[in-house]
Amino acid sequence: MQLRTWIGLIRSLAIYYNPVRQRQLVRFYRDLLSPGQLAFDIGAHVGSRARAMRRAGARVVACEPQEPFVSFLQRSLPSDIVLVRKAVGPTETMAQMSVSSLHPTVSSLSASFAADAAEAPGFGHVRWDRRQQVQVTTLDRLIADHGMPDLVKIDVEGFELDVLAGLSQPLPLVSVEYLPGLPDRTLAVIDRLEELGNYCFNPVAGEDARFLWPDWRDADAARSWLRGLPRDGRSGDLYARAV
Template sequence: MRATLGLIRSLAIYYNPWRRRQLHAFYAGILAPGALAFDIGAHVGSRARAMRAAGARVVACEPQQPFAGFLRRSLPRDIILVEKAVGPSETVARMSVSSLHPTVSSLSTSFTGEAASKPGFGHVRWDSSQEVHVTTMDRLIADHGLPDFVKIDVEGFELDVLAGLGQPLPLLSVEYLPAFIDRTLAVIDRLEGLGRYSFNPVAGEEGQFLWADWRGPEAARAWLRGLDAQGGSGDLYARLT
């Protein structure tokens, strides 16, 4: 029952008509028709659908139930669904699940351990767990091709996702959480090890870049460090230059 309530709550949040229009317009601006996009942490599929609406070919990865089952039944047939998490190696792992707040379910034990003391997480309880299969970015690329864009939203597990990647990607985004900025800073370090990137943030679900220009890693680090720890989340985009 709690898992069903969590699913219903997520559907109400992420299928808000205003949010959907913003997402569709934003992805249409960064994805060319026929582009290949990976949605890592697809949740209820709102981003995967927006990518598809922009004309992209989409591979959506989501291991958590009941969300993977919902996507299996509801996604358009031309979106490829991979019911696995993405991490540093192909394995089986245990995901900590918050039934009522499933967007913060995570494979990172350090994330869930630290969250209780962080602003905005005091009401969250990780009350169950699920065994999930894990693949890697390199495996996804071998199976489906090099993506033009990858969206990664995996609640503190972003660096682990990138640990399974052996080559630079043209464009990607990772969720940032002001209470966990050190994790996003580590992602920037990892990307610098793969290639030369410039960055641009999107605050919350605003559907537009915060900066008029793309800036280097030091500017991105400075901006992240200046965020209020109690502020809202968003996505940091990285473009290979």
């Protein structure tokens, strides 16, 4: 493994395995998931979210195609977490992932993400320096294989809309990463969710593990909030709950 890839793995482990943050995530997921419910972690990376979901009592399916993370997950995840060594997208196929060895959290299957992100605040230091061929499955296939999830977390660096393109029915609860510098991508996700069903929304800033709003709000409120974010603001997760 190249030195840059090792550095990227070590950096991700240092960032995402903060013990305090992990305890906060477990408490957060316990409010969202009842024991025995099913959660999909799409873009599992180093598995911090998958482990927190499991500790909250959920059954977990974790999807991650990127090396060296998928090998790390295969060796380190608890045996009752189902690891799917695939990306998730609109069709079952093979695809090329643009990989940033030093900043692997921003590796993406989106053909346009690297170009768009290069113009956004916070990405000026990132270089996508290699490619990896990955196998792609769909949310519909995962549901057919594992059942309807009670929560789906999607964090796939600009590929969220493509993930939802492989879904033909509404999900009870889903979260997608939002990037303030690229709001149009999340706005398109809101449109797609509305095609599937009726949803209300609530954001989480960064890794705070708490909702920003005291109540769940409609799609127009979520759109207005996204458009009002400073382009150099923190990324986070936008949660959508079926109503």
